[in-house]
Amino acid sequence: MIRIEKTLYTLLFLCFFSQLTLAQETITPKLIWAVNKVDLGTVLEEQGPQLAEFQFTHTQDSLFFIETVVTDCGCTTVEYTKDTLQVGESGVLQVSFDPSSGAGLFSRMIIVKGNLFGVQDTLYIEGNAIPRASDPEGTYRTRKGDLGFRLSKINVGEVFTNQPKLKQVEVYNFGTTPFYKDSLQFAGPEYIQFSQLTDSIMPNDRGLLQVLYDGKMKNDLGYFEDQVSLNWKDSTTFIQLDVLADVFEYYAPFAKDDLNLVPQLVIDPKEKDLKTIKANAIQVVNVVLNNRGKQVLEIKKVQGNCECLKLELPKTSLEAGESILLKVVFDPKGRQGIDQRNVYIFSNDPLNPVQLFLLKSRVE
Numbered sequence: 465m466i467r468i469e470k471t472l473y474t475l476l477f478l479c480f481f482s483q484l485t486l487a488q489e490t491i492t493p494k495l496i497w498a499v500n501k502v503d504l505g506t507v508l509e510e511q512g513p514q515l516a517e518f519q520f521t522h523t524q525d526s527l528f529f530i531e532t533v534v535t536d537c538g539c540t541t542v543e544y545t546k547d548t549l550q551v552g553e554s555g556v557l558q559v560s561f562d563p564s565s566g567a568g569l570f571s572r573m574i575i576v577k578g579n580l581f582g583v584q585d586t587l588y589i590e591g592n593a594i595p596r597a598s599d600p601e602g603t604y605r606t607r608k609g610d611l612g613f614r615l616s617k618i619n620v621g622e623v624f625t626n627q628p629k630l631k632q633v634e635v636y637n638f639g640t641t642p643f644y645k646d647s648l649q650f651a652g653p654e655y656i657q658f659s660q661l662t663d664s665i666m667p668n669d670r671g672l673l674q675v676l677y678d679g680k681m682k683n684d685l686g687y688f689e690d691q692v693s694l695n696w697k698d699s700t701t702f703i704q705l706d707v708l709a710d711v712f713e714y715y716a717p718f719a720k721d722d723l724n725l726v727p728q729l730v731i732d733p734k735e736k737d738l739k740t741i742k743a744n745a746i747q748v749v750n751v752v753l754n755n756r757g758k759q760v761l762e763i764k765k766v767q768g769n770c771e772c773l774k775l776e777l778p779k780t781s782l783e784a785g786e787s788i789l790l791k792v793v794f795d796p797k798g799r800q801g802i803d804q805r806n807v808y809i810f811s812n813d814p815l816n817p818v819q820l821f822l823l824k825s826r827v828e
Contacts, residue, residue: 515560618708644660690707
């Protein structure tokens, strides 16, 4: 009796295992998409619907076709390849986005369902939709020649050394002559480039300029403010713009097991409150920089947020376990009231490549 029960259990297990194996074999991997997210960038309302294209390849040995496509917003419409595809054949899905549907940053989701089991993929389009300005004079307050800008300076934001950063800038033409894309001339640092995205910027209309900031070519770290010049060959407009950026070193992800091997910068203290000080009394603070990792720590740069700070380092390379003193000299001359100075320390610590030391005081 016991032998019969064991045999029955064995047969049931083999049956279940074979069904599980069969189910695993029938699960079809998702399609191979060239990209699953498209950034449309800055989109002006008057530019009309914007098109994002997604290309895919069918890799299975079964016939495939798209059954349904669902979007999360009525502002998007979709066209896609409706043919039945053999293995290795490719198709296209096009998403049209209407920028008049809203304002500001957007992210839209598209769900693609195929006829094969397990084929359901999610795609995204994103960007920044800007509606027409009802009051151009009030909206574009900064005038540079005939062009109006929303802000007086162009802030590119964070720029990493692994790839250039792109920033679109909206402008309004208050003049009587158009600005043509192919007549734009630019002068500035080689790591900054300007281009005009719209073919023309007509009078009493707006267009888009684009800034490319190459952090690797900049070959420096920290906060920077650069001045560039723009002019159009068929226009008398000559403008100067200030471009702001924070440049950071890029470090690729690494295995968790290597966490204790990489350089690790520890600063002590991270903050110092000098309490009440006199405006004519220069202050000196020593900050300990320690490498708690097992690889050499390189201090790439120390930068203060004020010319009132003088920073001194005896060396920039620290062996494992080594410490040095960063001497911070603060001259409060000409200052009064609550004051905070920032000291940024850039290193090759991949977890914390930029660390901050705060120096607080109340100046009398």
